[in-house]
Amino acid sequence: MKKIFPFGGISLTTVVLFFACSCLLRSGSTDLALQAQLVWGTNNDKPDDPKLKEVDAKVTERLRTALKWKNYFEVNRQNFTVHAGTPKKVKMSDHCEIEVDNFGNSSIEVKLYGKGKMVVKKTQKIKPGELLIFAGDDKNDTAWFVVLSQTEK
Amino acid sequence: MINHETELKVQAYLDGELSSGEAKAVEDLSTHDADARALFEELKLTKSVLAENELEVRLPESRGFYWSKIQRQIEREEKGRATEQTETAASSWWLRFLAPAGALAVLVVLVVVALRAPKGAETLVALDGSHEIETPLEETSSFSFQSEAAGMTVVWVDSHRE
Amino acid sequence: MSRKLDYPSAADDVLVKAAQKADMQAFEELVARHRDKIYARAVSMMRNEEEAADLSQEAWVKAWQRLKQFQGEASFVTWMTRIIINLCLDQLRKQKRLRAESIEQLDEESGGVERQMPVVTPNPTERMERGELRQRIDEALGKLSCEHRTVLILHEFEELEYKEIAKRMQCSIGTVMSRLFYARRKIATLLAGWKREESR
Numbered sequence: 001m002k003k004i005f006p007f008g009g010i011s012l013t014t015v016v017l018f019f020a021c022s023c024l025l026r027s028g029s030t031d032l033a034l035q036a037q038l039v040w041g042t043n044n045d046k047p048d049d050p051k052l053k054e055v056d057a058k059v060t061e062r063l064r065t066a067l068k069w070k071n072y073f074e075v076n077r078q079n080f081t082v083h084a085g086t087p088k089k090v091k092m093s094d095h096c097e098i099e100v101d102n103f104g105n106s107s108i109e110v111k112l113y114g115k116g117k118m119v120v121k122k123t124q125k126i127k128p129g130e131l132l133i134f135a136g137d138d139k140n141d142t143a144w145f146v147v148l149s150q151t152e153k
Numbered sequence: 154m155i156n157h158e159t160e161l162k163v164q165a166y167l168d169g170e171l172s173s174g175e176a177k178a179v180e181d182l183s184t185h186d187a188d189a190r191a192l193f194e195e196l197k198l199t200k201s202v203l204a205e206n207e208l209e210v211r212l213p214e215s216r217g218f219y220w221s222k223i224q225r226q227i228e229r230e231e232k233g234r235a236t237e238q239t240e241t242a243a244s245s246w247w248l249r250f251l252a253p254a255g256a257l258a259v260l261v262v263l264v265v266v267a268l269r270a271p272k273g274a275e276t277l278v279a280l281d282g283s284h285e286i287e288t289p290l291e292e293t294s295s296f297s298f299q300s301e302a303a304g305m306t307v308v309w310v311d312s313h314r315e
Numbered sequence: 316m317s318r319k320l321d322y323p324s325a326a327d328d329v330l331v332k333a334a335q336k337a338d339m340q341a342f343e344e345l346v347a348r349h350r351d352k353i354y355a356r357a358v359s360m361m362r363n364e365e366e367a368a369d370l371s372q373e374a375w376v377k378a379w380q381r382l383k384q385f386q387g388e389a390s391f392v393t394w395m396t397r398i399i400i401n402l403c404l405d406q407l408r409k410q411k412r413l414r415a416e417s418i419e420q421l422d423e424e425s426g427g428v429e430r431q432m433p434v435v436t437p438n439p440t441e442r443m444e445r446g447e448l449r450q451r452i453d454e455a456l457g458k459l460s461c462e463h464r465t466v467l468i469l470h471e472f473e474e475l476e477y478k479e480i481a482k483r484m485q486c487s488i489g490t491v492m493s494r495l496f497y498a499r500r501k502i503a504t505l506l507a508g509w510k511r512e513e514s515r
Contacts, residue, residue, distance in 0.1 A: 062304065062305060066302070066303045112308075120308060130304045131303070131305035132306050133305055133306065134307075136309065137311070
């Protein structure tokens with residue numbers, strides 16, 4: 001009798017199926033809950049816009065560890081969820097947007113748009129507690145930052 | 154007293170960066186203006202002193218030691234690339250072996266995903282490490298760095314000013 | 316019977332051709348010949364010997380990887396210098412965003428400082444011994460900000476034009492001119508100041 005699948009192939013299929021289904025079931029949703037903050041960095045004690053509030057102290061400390069500016073002020077904050085395979089566009093300001101694509105397993109692709117044009121695209125894993133930051137110079141030796149982090153669902 | 158723009162023109166004249174018309178204008182100025190002449194002489198002297206007197210520095214490491222470090226790094230990086238290629242070849246072999254089982258498994262996974270996922274979802278896409286960071290605009294460039302201490306990755310975007 | 320290459324007496328272009336065919340001994344000879352110059356350039360830009368040694372090592376590894384792309388459009392040492400300069404500029408750009416930069420540099424960038432420096436006459440380096448002069452110049456370079464020093468090095472030592480410097484440093488030609496002007500005047504003022512101190 002001609003075998004359609006060898007015995008080993010059937011066992012392998014079973015094992016692969018088991019792992020594939022259990023991973024999907026165990027992980028539940030592959031949605032990612034993220035927060036994006038638009039931040040302004042400066043060495044001045046007060047921001048140009050008095051309405052801006054200081055960034056959370058823990059985040060400020062982390063920014064200060066690696067970056068040269070003394071003070072960081074939040075311009076905008078967006079909390080959003082990115083479903084696996086469905087890119088999400090988030091407006092941070094009149095000129096700045098990000099688009100986040102969730103590839104599953106905490107891997108994301110982030111596109112940064114400035115005035116409607118894609119400026120940079122970055123792909124990487126983002127684990128809880130880590131920050132992914134896009135940054136650039138602003139006038140008078142200040143800088144802008146888009147700070148991306150995972151939040152709890 | 155000459156203004157700053159003229160000072161820069163005097164410098165550009167010294168460096169051969171002016172058009173013939175502009176160069177003539179600076180020459181004429183130097184004839185009449187003592188400040189321009191003095192500035193030119195100072196810049197010329199500084200330029201020649203610098204050009205002839207760069208400090209000579211020697212690498213403190215011996216020839217053999219320095220070369221061994223370079224050689225090791227070259228071999229390490231070539232080995233790393235060869236390992237990636239070997240892994241790709243090995244995985245190709247595995248894929249052929251698993252093809253019948255794999256095809257069936259993928260079919261089942263797709264069914265499960267379709268049942269579980271919201272409308273419009275696609276299958277998961279494996280990441281290709283070759284497009285980790287892209288900067289498509291000519292007038293911008295970027296570099297990234299990681300700070301382990303701060304637990305963050307920073308992607309710095311530079312715009313080239315004209 | 317193949318002729319073995321006499322590495323120590325072979326010209327650079329002969330060694331390059333051999334290295335492009337994976338002759339590592341030929342490449343090693345090139346490294347030995349030009350390592351000090353590449354290292355010296357890195358030291359002058361980075362002002363840190365350890366960093367300079369790491370970057371120059373990286374430059375040689377990159378050169379080996381890119382050797383096939385080298386077509387002989389410039390001399391090998393010019394091509395190597397370009398690699399080390401680009402590595403140093405990348406590293407300086409990274410450092411600029413990190414904590415170490417001093418706020419004093421902002422004063423230099425504003426363009427107000429150089430106008431206060433009177434023109435220096437006569438020749439402050441007259442009667443200075445060559446070794447001492449080189450040392451003084453190196454000290455003076457160390458007193459410039461990294462942007463001013465880089466422009467000076469690229470122009471005076473590497474003989475790049477304003478346009479090329481602007482492209483490498485990702486700034487405008489006007490900025491290159493201002494920085495070069497300030498750097499030269501500062502060097503002249505420092506040398507004159509030291510001479511005045513010694514003659515007292």
